[in-house]
Amino acid sequence: MTTQNARIEPLAVWSLVLSLLGFFCLGPLGTIPAVICGHVARTRLRNPTLADAGGGLALAGLIIGYIGLAAFVLIATVWLMLGHPLQLLSRQQPPPNVPGEVAPDLPAVHRLTLEYQSEGQAQSKFSFVEERDLRYRGYGSGEFDLQLYYDSNDSAFGALLGYEDDMRLFYPLGKMNWDEINLLSSIPSVEPVNVVGPLNTNREGTAFLLRTRSGKYVALRLLKIHAVTYSDIEKGRIGHVEIEWRMF
Numbered sequence: 001m002t003t004q005n006a007r008i009e010p011l012a013v014w015s016l017v018l019s020l021l022g023f024f025c026l027g028p029l030g031t032i033p034a035v036i037c038g039h040v041a042r043t044r045l046r047n048p049t050l051a052d053a054g055g056g057l058a059l060a061g062l063i064i065g066y067i068g069l070a071a072f073v074l075i076a077t078v079w080l081m082l083g084h085p086l087q088l089l090s091r092q093q094p095p096p097n098v099p100g101e102v103a104p105d106l107p108a109v110h111r112l113t114l115e116y117q118s119e120g121q122a123q124s125k126f127s128f129v130e131e132r133d134l135r136y137r138g139y140g141s142g143e144f145d146l147q148l149y150y151d152s153n154d155s156a157f158g159a160l161l162g163y164e165d166d167m168r169l170f171y172p173l174g175k176m177n178w179d180e181i182n183l184l185s186s187i188p189s190v191e192p193v194n195v196v197g198p199l200n201t202n203r204e205g206t207a208f209l210l211r212t213r214s215g216k217y218v219a220l221r222l223l224k225i226h227a228v229t230y231s232d233i234e235k236g237r238i239g240h241v242e243i244e245w246r247m248f
Helices: 010-026 028-045 055-082 085-092 230-234
Strands: 110-116 125-127 146-149 159-161 170-175 206-211 217-226 239-247
Touching (some): 010 028, 010 055, 028 055
Antiparallel strands (some): 206 217
């Protein structure tokens, strides 16, 4: 039979076309039909009454189709094992946690203000167990977790104390934002201190962990400091510190 009269198997042509489309843009939507068409075409070409030509086209379609399928399976396996790029990006850059918002699996960030006035006036002593300021409730020593304190000696510029002023309850973290604090998964290996002070504007943005009287830890970040001295307090001025916090 002459070349002009050769009957080309249509499925062989479709096998090649679909394999190329699948390899470059359609993925398995093209390569799977290409492989099926290629096998059917080669079967039909064994019967000379059905078709005479197209064996090379069918073979090319099968080769390209199988290569495309193998590449898709390899890429899908790596994707599932390592996580897709958006998941990796979200792990590296956790969403910010600001007051009133809750990041996944993290407690909410709250805000409190501690104040100190002259002796006999309101003095803030905060309880993280009750989540409230105890300044008006006549609580004694040890019934609060954090207090703002001034005196005429080593706390003349203000200091933050825990529920026992001689216990090392604060773990300094340096200046950190909540994105960085949220990356902490355990108590850092730093030397704890019993007092945070003196309180001046240079300490704004400083973070630390505090062990409460319940034994749990709370993450604290100094947001705003109204810097005064004990001499100012005696003249009627009020010292106050704004703090962001969440349970750790």
